[in-house]
Amino acid sequence: xxxxxxxxxxxxxxxxxxxxxxxxxxxAPLEAGCAxxxxxxxxxxxxxxxxxxxxxxxxxDDRVANMVDFGPQNSRGFRALKVWLSLKQAGxxxxxxxxxxxxxxAKRLYDAAIAHPLLQAFDCNLSIATFRYLPDxxxxxxxxxxTYLNALNEELLTRLQAGGEAFVSNAVxxxxxxxxxxxxxxxxxxxxxxxxxxxxxRLGAAVDAELRPDALKS
Ligand SMILES: *Cc1c(COP(=O)(O)O)cnc(C)c1O
Numbered sequence: 001x002x003x004x005x006x007x008x009x010x011x012x013x014x015x016x017x018x019x020x021x022x023x024x025x026x027x028a029p030l031e032a033g034c035a036x037x038x039x040x041x042x043x044x045x046x047x048x049x050x051x052x053x054x055x056x057x058x059x060x061d062d063r064v065a066n067m068v069d070f071g072p073q074n075s076r077g078f079r080a081l082k083v084w085l086s087l088k089q090a091g092x093x094x095x096x097x098x099x100x101x102x103x104x105x106a107k108r109l110y111d112a113a114i115a116h117p118l119l120q121a122f123d124c125n126l127s128i129a130t131f132r133y134l135p136d137x138x139x140x141x142x143x144x145x146x147t148y149l150n151a152l153n154e155e156l157l158t159r160l161q162a163g164g165e166a167f168v169s170n171a172v173x174x175x176x177x178x179x180x181x182x183x184x185x186x187x188x189x190x191x192x193x194x195x196x197x198x199x200x201x202r203l204g205a206a207v208d209a210e211l212r213p214d215a216l217k218s
Contacts, residue, residue, distance in 0.1 A: 001092070001095065001096055001099065002096060002099065002100060002103075006125065006126065015038075016037065016038045016039065017035060017036065017037045017038065018035070018036045019033070019034070019035050019036075020033075020034050020035075020036070021033055021034070022034055022083045022086075024184055025099060025102075025127075025184050026083065026086065026087075026095070027086060027090075027098065027184070027185070027186055028082050028083050028086060029082060031079070032079050032080075032082065032083050034083070035071070040070075043070050044069050044070060047069060047070055047071050047072065048068075048069040048070075054068075054074075098186040099127070101186070102127040102183040102184060102185075102186070102188070103126060103127045103183075105127065105183045105188055105189075105190070105192075105193050106124055106126070106127040106128055106129045106181065106182070106183050107124055107129070108190065108193050108194075109129045109131075109181055109183075109193045109196055109197075110123075110124035110129035110131070112193070112194065112196075112197050113129065113131035113197065116197050116201070117136055118133060118134060118135065118136060118201050118204065119131050119132070119133060119134065119197060119200065119201070120132050120133075120134040122173050122176070122178050123173065127182060127183040127184060128180060128181065128182045128183075129180075129181045130171050130173060130178045130179065130180050130181075131178060131179055131181075131200075132149065132153045132176065132177070132178045132179055133152065133153055133156055133179075133200055133201065133203075133204030133207075133208075134149065135152075135204070135205075135208050135212075137218045138212075138216060138218070139216070139218065142215075142216055143215075144213070144215065144216060145216060146175065146176070148211075148212065148213065148216055149176070149177070150175075150176065150177040151211060152204070152207055152208055152211055152212075153170075153177045153178065153179060153204075154170070154177050155207045155211060156179070156200065156203050156204050156207050157169075157170050157179055159203050159206075159207065160179075160199065160200065160203055163199075163203070165195075165199050166192075166195065166196050166199050166200075168180055168181040168182075168196075169182065179200065181193075181196065
């Protein structure tokens with residue numbers, strides 16, 4: 001969708017099938033999963049199953065796409081309705097601007113993490129920024145420092161999630177436990193993102209004061 005998309009995304013166009021969650025970056029309410037397939041006939045051949053008690057009057061009528069033939073689920077609710085309605089309401093351009101904005105917000109948070117002396121930025125890709133709390137008086141080369149940083153950030157994340165001010169998840173990058181902020185809400189603003197470093201630092205300092213082993217105190 002976006003001309004400045006990550007080059008890795010281009011290979012999606014060569015896939016035979018793509019599974020995605022409209023409840024992620026298509027902003028649908030939970031839950032909506034979706035499979036896009038290139039070859040409808042192969043899909044039907046894989047899943048269509050008609051025991052004696054499961055016959056439809058005119059199976060040769062291909063004007064009707066009976067979804068039972070395209071997956072393991074028989075009875076299903078009309079989850080597609082909410083996805084379709086959003087597509088109609090926002091349109092391609094609406095999605096472009098919402099997704100572009102989410103990417104810019106993640107970049108904004110990543111840049112803030114780079115600039116902040118108590119945060120260590122790791123990576124920024126699509127609308128995900130990863131970083132961790134790094135106390136400035138900790139000798140990162142000391143024995144046990146990395147293990148301690150992992151424990152510190154893990155506990156920080158638990159408190160962050162429980163505290164209700166912000167919700168980020170985690171990732172592990174080359175052994176480092178990091179906070180992973182993923183922006184997939186069109187209501188997220190610059191102010192929301194700008195609030196995150198201060199919250200993380202406040203909680204990080206509190207956890208650090210409680211957990212730091214004596215051997216790592218300066
Ligand atoms: C969303 C997500 C899941 C969970 O998938 P659901 O279809 O929402 O249950 C698992 N792993 C990753 C990386 C995800 O982004």
